[in-house]
Amino acid sequence: MPETTGEMTLAELRAFVAxxxxxxxxxxxxxxxxxxxxPHEYVIGTWDEVDDVAFRRFAATIKLRGYKGRYTPPxxxxxxxxxxxxxxxxxxxxxxxxxxxTLVADRQHEPLAEQLQLx
Numbered sequence: 001m002p003e004t005t006g007e008m009t010l011a012e013l014r015a016f017v018a019x020x021x022x023x024x025x026x027x028x029x030x031x032x033x034x035x036x037x038x039p040h041e042y043v044i045g046t047w048d049e050v051d052d053v054a055f056r057r058f059a060a061t062i063k064l065r066g067y068k069g070r071y072t073p074p075x076x077x078x079x080x081x082x083x084x085x086x087x088x089x090x091x092x093x094x095x096x097x098x099x100x101x102t103l104v105a106d107r108q109h110e111p112l113a114e115q116l117q118l119x
Contacts, residue, residue: 007061008054013087016054021047022101040102059094061085066093069109084109 008016022041045055066085072078082093090101091109102108 006057007064008057010087012054013058013061016051016058017087017090019051020055020099021049039106040100040108042098042100045097045099055099058092058099062092062094062099068112070112071109081112082109084111 020043022043024041025039043050043055045052045059062083062085066083068081069084070079070081073080082095085092086104089104091104091107092099092101093109094100
């Protein structure tokens with residue numbers, strides 16, 4: 001029986017990414033500033049085609065192995081701190097029941113300065 005908690009290996013992370021049906025976020029204006037979200041892709045943990053156990057382990061790996069960064073969404077202007085994990089050419093983050101990603105080259109957050117020596 002596969003492990004249902006704890007972090008994934010790099011091979012397991014890559015296998016999940018290859019199988020997950022990531023979708024591009026729509027560019028529809030939203031929020032109090034009526035601006036669209038920045039381009040990124042997402043996958044929802046409850047979608048039928050998503051392996052729930054792997055989804056939860058991926059999110060746990062982000063928490064365990066990721067780094068903190070500040071992000072200010074254009075649609076509301078409120079800065080938040082998320083945990084990010086780089087896997088190959090993408091940077092991933094997790095919000096409740098959702099995994100998101102963008103290309104590392106298009107990174108939309110700023111790593112917290114106190115962590116820069118750790119990267």
